[in-house]
Amino acid sequence: MKGKLKDYIYQPEYECLSRSEMENLQSERLRKTVQLVYDNCKPYRAKMDEFKVKPSDIRSVSDLCKLPFTVKHDLREAYPFGFYTAPQRDMVEIHASSGTTGKLTVVGYTQKDIDVWAEIAARSLAMAGVTKDSIVHVAYGYGLFTGGLGAHYGAQKIGASTVPASAGNTIRQLTLLRDFGATHLCCTPSYAIFLGTEIEKAGMNIEDFSLVGGAFGAEPWTYGMRDELERLLRIDALDIYGLSEISGPGVAMECMQKHGSHVQEDHFIPEIIDPDTLEPLPFGSEGELVFTTITKTGQPLIRYRTRDLCTLSDEKCACGRTTVKMSKVKGRSDDMLIIRGVNVFPSQIEAALMNVAGVSPHYMIYVDRVNNLDVMEIDIELDGNLSPDRVSDVESIKKKVETEVNSYIGLSAKIKLCESGSIRRSEGKAVRVIDRREQ
Ligand code: DLL
Numbered sequence: 153m154k155g156k157l158k159d160y161i162y163q164p165e166y167e168c169l170s171r172s173e174m175e176n177l178q179s180e181r182l183r184k185t186v187q188l189v190y191d192n193c194k195p196y197r198a199k200m201d202e203f204k205v206k207p208s209d210i211r212s213v214s215d216l217c218k219l220p221f222t223v224k225h226d227l228r229e230a231y232p233f234g235f236y237t238a239p240q241r242d243m244v245e246i247h248a249s250s251g252t253t254g255k256l257t258v259v260g261y262t263q264k265d266i267d268v269w270a271e272i273a274a275r276s277l278a279m280a281g282v283t284k285d286s287i288v289h290v291a292y293g294y295g296l297f298t299g300g301l302g303a304h305y306g307a308q309k310i311g312a313s314t315v316p317a318s319a320g321n322t323i324r325q326l327t328l329l330r331d332f333g334a335t336h337l338c339c340t341p342s343y344a345i346f347l348g349t350e351i352e353k354a355g356m357n358i359e360d361f362s363l364v365g366g367a368f369g370a371e372p373w374t375y376g377m378r379d380e381l382e383r384l385l386r387i388d389a390l391d392i393y394g395l396s397e398i399s400g401p402g403v404a405m406e407c408m409q410k411h412g413s414h415v416q417e418d419h420f421i422p423e424i425i426d427p428d429t430l431e432p433l434p435f436g437s438e439g440e441l442v443f444t445t446i447t448k449t450g451q452p453l454i455r456y457r458t459r460d461l462c463t464l465s466d467e468k469c470a471c472g473r474t475t476v477k478m479s480k481v482k483g484r485s486d487d488m489l490i491i492r493g494v495n496v497f498p499s500q501i502e503a504a505l506m507n508v509a510g511v512s513p514h515y516m517i518y519v520d521r522v523n524n525l526d527v528m529e530i531d532i533e534l535d536g537n538l539s540p541d542r543v544s545d546v547e548s549i550k551k552k553v554e555t556e557v558n559s560y561i562g563l564s565a566k567i568k569l570c571e572s573g574s575i576r577r578s579e580g581k582a583v584r585v586i587d588r589r590e591q
Pocket residue numbers: 249292297298299300302368369370371372373391392393394395396397400401402458460481490495
């Protein structure tokens with residue numbers, strides 16, 4: 153690695169390039185990536201042949217629009233390892249996130265991919281002020297979800313003391329945060345607010361904490377939530393964005409200007425497209441965010457449609473970085489919900505419900521934020537032969553539904569069984585989800 157540790161976590165040689173320098177670097181890396189996927193990944197070769205585009209047609213970033221898009225469905229079709237471009241023996245880690253029908257979206261990483269991920273996570277935490285002297289408390293879940301390990305790799309790369317607390321157990325989280333003197337917290341913004349509101353209730357005092365900052369993401373959050381979080385924990389609360397398919401947390405990160413997140417453009421080329429026409433849109437237009445990875449070796453993705461809606465900006469940032477910034481995510485172009493940081497598709501819930509005898513296919517999912525935590529209630533009609541008064545039947549059906557939902561999506565939900573015909577039918581497209589959280 154170049155330079156001193158200090159230089160390493162802030163890398164002006166990549167983060168502060170002129171537009172033409174960045175585009176030259178991106179073009180060179182794009183050419184290599186396109187050749188790599190064409191030579192080693194059957195689905196990409198087939199798609200490129202279908203689009204009649206050869207690796208030699210892609211000379212620079214301006215040729216990106218000639219390439220076909222990749223969507224979650226493609227990864228699912230090739231489940232589990234069909235998008236690998238390196239042999240299995242070179243893969244050192246495998247992560248996965250939810251797919252639309254219960255099949256996971258799998259992501260394999262070579263050691264080089266893990267090194268790049270650690271680098272972007274380290275750069276991101278550095279933007280939140282993490283140094284070798286910091287104590288970083290990671291309360292994202294560890295496991296197949298990339299939050300825990302991503303923040304962990306980044307903090308360790310900087311040389312900070314890393315506390316792998318993982319998710320859950322609020323009192324223990326608060327005790328560790330206070331007693332270990334954590335300077336930075338990494339978790340979902342809603343959980344951070346919840347921790348903040350629990351301090352007093354736990355008989356603790358914010359004065360006894362040493363927190364100064366944190367990197368919060370994995371779910372959409374508002375500027376209002378930032379104000380609340382900063383007030384409760386007395387910190388600078390910054391937005392960290394990422395997705396497992398592209399790498400993990402750190403694909404983009406907010407700097408202390410708190411006005412958009414810098415995309416790590418030397419590793420990922422961002423585009424905004426119109427989700428209907430699929431045409432690329434200029435800076436400032438709202439549309440769907442698309443990424444092409446240009447340094448991944450195990451499972452590179454070309455023009456991957458994230459489904460996240462936002463804008464990109466090339467305006468000069470006062471922090472000195474010249475990388476393109478993305479706005480906060482304003483919504484999604486599909487029906488994916490993010491509940492307590494977990495990606496959930498309504499189709500997964502439906503599949504779980506349909507596994508239980510005694511319920512009908514009429515249901516409604518309500519998502520609320522209660523005490524700053526997401527809660528989900530599923531109202532579902534019993535089938536015509538059962539009435540909610542038959543207490544013993546109803547209790548056992550309710551238990552079964554709870555268990556099925558939990559095992560399908562890994563989240564608990566409050567289940568309410570209703571009389572046949574009581575859930576409102578829509579006249580047009582069925583409305584299955586009512587999300588009452590503030591966005
Ligand atoms: O959520 C990676 C991550 C972990 C990012 C920890 C930040 C912090 P996935 O589970 O694959 O990966 O989910 C990716 O989550 O397409 C967005 O819809 C949403 N998302 C992630 N970060 C943000 C954010 C991780 N800062 C999906 N703001 C993405 C809004 C976010 N949405």
